Amino acid sequence: xxxxxxxxxxxxxxxxxxxxxxxxxxxxxxxxxxxxxxxxxxxxxxxxxxxxxxxxxxxxxxxxxxxxxxxxxxxxxxxxxxxxxxxxxxxxxxxxxxxxxxxxxxxxxxxx
Amino acid sequence: xxxxxxxxxxxxxxxxxxxxxxxxxxxxxxxxxxxxxxxxxxxxxxxxxxxxxxxxxxxxxxxxxxxxxxxxxxxxxxxxxxxxxxxxxxxxxxxxxxxxxxxxxxxxxxxxxxx
Numbered sequence: 198x199x200x201x202x203x204x205x206x207x208x209x210x211x212x213x214x215x216x217x218x219x220x221x222x223x224x225x226x227x228x229x230x231x232x233x234x235x236x237x238x239x240x241x242x243x244x245x246x247x248x249x250x251x252x253x254x255x256x257x258x259x260x261x262x263x264x265x266x267x268x269x270x271x272x273x274x275x276x277x278x279x280x281x282x283x284x285x286x287x288x289x290x291x292x293x294x295x296x297x298x299x300x301x302x303x304x305x306x307x308x309x
Numbered sequence: 310x311x312x313x314x315x316x317x318x319x320x321x322x323x324x325x326x327x328x329x330x331x332x333x334x335x336x337x338x339x340x341x342x343x344x345x346x347x348x349x350x351x352x353x354x355x356x357x358x359x360x361x362x363x364x365x366x367x368x369x370x371x372x373x374x375x376x377x378x379x380x381x382x383x384x385x386x387x388x389x390x391x392x393x394x395x396x397x398x399x400x401x402x403x404x405x406x407x408x409x410x411x412x413x414x415x416x417x418x419x420x421x422x423x424x
Contacts, residue, residue: 238417239417240313240401240418241399241401242415246411286352290411295359295365295405295409299352301349304350
């Protein structure tokens with residue numbers, strides 16, 4: 198079956214630190230990959246996505262590269278801000294599936 | 310205007326009661342979903358409707374019954390509430406078919422606490 202594994206949190210960083218949140222997946226075929234972000238008290242929203250191998254998704258200073266050889270889609274940001282504090286979810290869509298499979302979420306707290 | 314809106318935002322009730330959560334979307338999407346998020350933030354799909362037709366029905370107790378009166382609304386009714394039903398329930402919507410790129414539009418969630 199399809200599954201997404203994320204690094205366990207919580208992750209606590211100081212402002213301007215480098216962020217990496219690891220995500221690996223198992224899927225049949227070639228899935229599309231996503232990062233969603235959930236700010237406190239809000240619903241999830243799409244942060245970035247990549248639909249084929251070697252694609253790089255980017256948004257708001259965050260980046261993730263679809264690595265087929267390592268089945269990974271790690272989220273990175275060069276310099277985090279307090280406003281990046283949120284829960285980050287990695288997700289996949291297998292082929293033309295009607296739903297997404299989400300990872301367990303990683304809580305990020307950025308301290309001033 | 311809020312794109313996907315859920316009511317109520319908070320719900321505290323006793324075990325054994327029946328409750329409903331309502332969801333409405335004004336994005337013109339054909340597909341709507343209910344997700345359950347547990348205390349560890351794990352997100353699991355429960356149901357999905359496409360234009361009032363049930364298309365995804367995961368392994369969920371039959372105490373949970375979704376209802377879609379039209380494609381803009383998807384309500385969730387829960388009978389005989391149990392402690393384990395305490396969670397945040399998220400409604401989401403998306404286009405389907407060629408329009409679905411994997412982006413789901415979520416509501417703000419409804420936090421249900423069963424005492």
